[in-house]
Amino acid sequence: MRKLCTLIAMAVAALATAAVAQQKSASDAIAEYRAMLADGNPAELFEAKGEDLWKQKRGPKKASLEQCNLGKGAGVVKGAFVELPRWFADTGRVQDLESRLLTCMETLQGFDSKAIIQTPFGKGEQANIEGLVAWISAQSRGLRFNLSQTHVAETTAFELGKRAFFYRAGPYDFSCASCHGQEGKRIRLQDLPDLTKNPGDGVGFAAWPAYRVSSGELWGMQRRLNDCFRQQRFPYPGYTSDVTIALGVYMGVNARGAESIAPALKR
Amino acid sequence: MKAQRTLAMATVAAITAGCASMAPTPDYTALLQQMMNGSFRDEGIAKTERLKQDAANAACSEAQTGTPPDAVADTIRQDALQSVRMPKDGKFLGDWREGEKLAQNGRGMTWTDKTAEPRDNGGNCLNCHQVTKEEIAYGTIGPSLYHYGKDRGVTDPQSELSRPIVEYTWTKIFNSRAYNACSGMPRFGHLGLMDETQMKHLMALLLDPQSPVNSH
Numbered sequence: 236m237r238k239l240c241t242l243i244a245m246a247v248a249a250l251a252t253a254a255v256a257q258q259k260s261a262s263d264a265i266a267e268y269r270a271m272l273a274d275g276n277p278a279e280l281f282e283a284k285g286e287d288l289w290k291q292k293r294g295p296k297k298a299s300l301e302q303c304n305l306g307k308g309a310g311v312v313k314g315a316f317v318e319l320p321r322w323f324a325d326t327g328r329v330q331d332l333e334s335r336l337l338t339c340m341e342t343l344q345g346f347d348s349k350a351i352i353q354t355p356f357g358k359g360e361q362a363n364i365e366g367l368v369a370w371i372s373a374q375s376r377g378l379r380f381n382l383s384q385t386h387v388a389e390t391t392a393f394e395l396g397k398r399a400f401f402y403r404a405g406p407y408d409f410s411c412a413s414c415h416g417q418e419g420k421r422i423r424l425q426d427l428p429d430l431t432k433n434p435g436d437g438v439g440f441a442a443w444p445a446y447r448v449s450s451g452e453l454w455g456m457q458r459r460l461n462d463c464f465r466q467q468r469f470p471y472p473g474y475t476s477d478v479t480i481a482l483g484v485y486m487g488v489n490a491r492g493a494e495s496i497a498p499a500l501k502r
Numbered sequence: 503m504k505a506q507r508t509l510a511m512a513t514v515a516a517i518t519a520g521c522a523s524m525a526p527t528p529d530y531t532a533l534l535q536q537m538m539n540g541s542f543r544d545e546g547i548a549k550t551e552r553l554k555q556d557a558a559n560a561a562c563s564e565a566q567t568g569t570p571p572d573a574v575a576d577t578i579r580q581d582a583l584q585s586v587r588m589p590k591d592g593k594f595l596g597d598w599r600e601g602e603k604l605a606q607n608g609r610g611m612t613w614t615d616k617t618a619e620p621r622d623n624g625g626n627c628l629n630c631h632q633v634t635k636e637e638i639a640y641g642t643i644g645p646s647l648y649h650y651g652k653d654r655g656v657t658d659p660q661s662e663l664s665r666p667i668v669e670y671t672w673t674k675i676f677n678s679r680a681y682n683a684c685s686g687m688p689r690f691g692h693l694g695l696m697d698e699t700q701m702k703h704l705m706a707l708l709l710d711p712q713s714p715v716n717s718h
Contacts, residue, residue, distance in 0.1 A: 391528060398534045401566045403559040405552040406611045406618070406695060407688040414643065416567060422629045422641040423608075431567065464542075468611045470552055471545035478541035 268502075278369055278446040278498035281453040285370025288363050294344025303339035305332070305371065316375035317495050320483045322386040329392045331483045332368055333457045334475035352474045356458050368444045368455040372497035379494050380441060382487045389484065396485030399478050400430070405468040411482070413467070415439075425502075430486050437496035440486040445499040453498065456483060548613035558582075562684035575683035582679035585692050586672070594668050594705050595659050601625075601707030602714070604700055605633050611695065620697040625704055626688070633707070634714040643686060651709040652716040659709045671708060675701050 289300045289312075305315035306323070320331040326338055337348040346360060354361045384390050403410040414422060415430040428439035435441075444455045454462075460479050464472050472479055542550050555563065558578040561570040569575060588594075607624025609615060615622055627633055632646035650671075656664045673680050676691030690696045696704075707713050 391533070394528075394530050395534055395537055397566075398530060398563070399538065401563045402534070402538065402555075403563045404555050405548075406693055408559055408686075409688075410563060412567070413686055417643075420641070420643050422643065423639045427643075465548075465612050465614065468548065468552070470542040470548045470550045471613055472542055476541035477537045481537060 276446060276498070276500045277451075278373075278444075278453060278500065281366045281369035281446065281498065282373045283370075284363075285366035285368070285373075288366050289370060294340065294346045296343065296345035298343045298345075300336075300339050300343060300367075302343060303336070305335055305339075312371055312374045314375055314378055316372045316497070317378045317380045318382060320392070320480050320487060321383050322388050329386075329388050329480055329484060331456065331475065331480050332371060333364060333455055334480060336364055336367055336371075337475060356454075356461070357452060365444075365453040365455060369446075369453050369498045372444050372495065375495050376497065377494060379492050380487055380490045382484065382491065384488060392481045392484040393488050395477075396481035396483070399481055400485055407468045409467045409469075411463065411467070430489060433490050433493050436494035437499065438493070440483075440490040441493040441495045442497060442499040442501070444497050445501045447501045449502055454501075545613035547611070547615060547618045558679060558683065565684065569684060578679055578683035579681065582677040582683075582689075582692070583673070586676045586680060587691070588669070588672065589698055589702065594672055594702060595710060596699060596702030596706045598703070598706040598710045598713035598715075600700075601703035601705070602634070604696075604703055605707055606637070620695065620700055623695050623700075625690070625696065625700070627704070630686075635718050636714065647708060648715060650715055651711065651713070656709050656716075657711060659711075664709075668705070668709060671705060672701070675704060 289303075292299050302309045304310075304323075304325075305312060306318055306321050307315050316332060319335065320329050322329050323335065323338075328334075330338065337351060340346040340351065340360070341348040351360045351364070357365070382389075384393060400411040401416075403413070407413075410416075412431065414420070414427050418429040420427045420429075428434035430439050440456075443459050444453060445459075446453050457474055457479055460482060461472055461474075464470075538553050539550075542553060544550055558581070561574050561578065564570070570578070604625040605627035608626045608629050610623030610626070611618060627647070628637060628640050630641040630644035632640040632642075632648050635648060651659070651667075654667050656667060658664060659668055670681075674687075675696075677689045678685035678687035679689065688695055691698075691701055707715055709716075711717060
């Protein structure tokens with residue numbers, strides 16, 4: 236009898252060890268995969284393309300974007316990304332990087348911003364914007380987010396972004412907060428940043444734009460938000476629509492002090 | 503463009519209001535509704551009417567990370583409880599094997615899904631819950647459901663003794679608000695995301711002693 240008990244105990248111990256080993260090897264494999272990915276970030280290719288697009292004379296007006304004002308003065312790129320979205324006096328609007336690029340592409344180069352807004356991600360000028368956001372964000376790599384909240388439009392955008400973040404609706408009753416409102420949660424094996432506060436350096440808002448290995452694409456924050464709304468089972472958010480910019484202000488202000496690693500690398 | 507004008511106008515309104523009477527708080531509720539309405543369009547099965555909130559979603563959104571006032575939460579729970587329809591044939595459990603497939607399936611109701619029919623919807627369970635010991639790719643937004651029936655002493659789901667937990671579980675899947683006003687879980691029965699047969703399969707996954715949820 237004692238022998239049988241020992242055997243059972245040993246079997247149970249072996250099973251438990253096997254279970255732990257299985258768990259460990261799975262998370263080890265994921266860690267290895269991520270380390271492997273970090274070795275070379277294909278976002279660099281998009282950065283190179285973006286720098287070229289910034290300097291190239293293009294569009295109906297055959298002009299470059301070198302005089303584009305991203306918030307720190309005409310042509311100043313370094314440090315601009317970590318202060319966006321912000322209020323712009325010339326358009327009378329709070330703008331994120333992508334909506335500001337549309338303004339510059341329209342006023343400087345003569346592109347039709349409405350046509351670009353209607354263009355699907357990854358096609359035509361949308362594909363060029365991917366390069367531009369990769370390069371522009373890279374010029375602020377290592378800098379810390381510091382969004383302005385001085386203009387009333389900026390504080391209003393923050394308040395509206397916060398309310399949009401908690402806005403539950405749709406067939407699943409989801410809001411942004413359903414997935415990103417608590418610390419230390421995940422969907423399947425994917426870790427979820429808590430975006431109601433600063434989630435840390437290079438996490439959440441501070442990690443986009445990013446190169447996505449699974450799709451081989453460079454996603455700006457607009458596309459990231461678009462896919463969030465898809466998974467939230469919401470209708471389709473317009474490119475650079477007010478809700479996307481207000482959410483950018485909410486997340487960006489929450490991320491104050493976080494170091495930007497964009498363009499980052501994602502699974 | 504319409505949306506951009508809305509924000510510009512809202513800003514002008516906010517500034518004007520601010521100058522008129524030493525910055526009163528803007529009507530964020532109205533501005534939010536305006537912003538939401540101007541920012542989205544229909545795409546496939548995902549129509550803009552999805553943005554419309556019922557009273558419960560409005561109250562839970564308003565509460566943000568907190569909870570609505572007790573009286574409001576009570577009403578939400580009561581309404582939800584009354585929405586629940588028990589299975590027509592009185593049978594609560596289907597096939598746990600089918601239930602496991604549904605639990606794994608995270609598809610449904612997005613603008614890239616073809617129809618909103620229950621047959622095209624998964625249960626999405628693994629996105630948020632641990633379900634079995636074997637599947638390690640589970641989410642943690644909801645509580646673990648591993649040993650769900652076993653931990654609740656369900657040895658024979660058909661018995662009278664199991665009846666309360668069986669009905670509780672059905673109710674939770676049908677309309678999660680019945681026990682938690684601002685539950686994070688979709689209302690699978692109430693909103694027609696799953697049909698009775700699919701919900702029965704999930705019931706079996708959770709409560710059948712033979713299911714890997716309870717037997718492993």
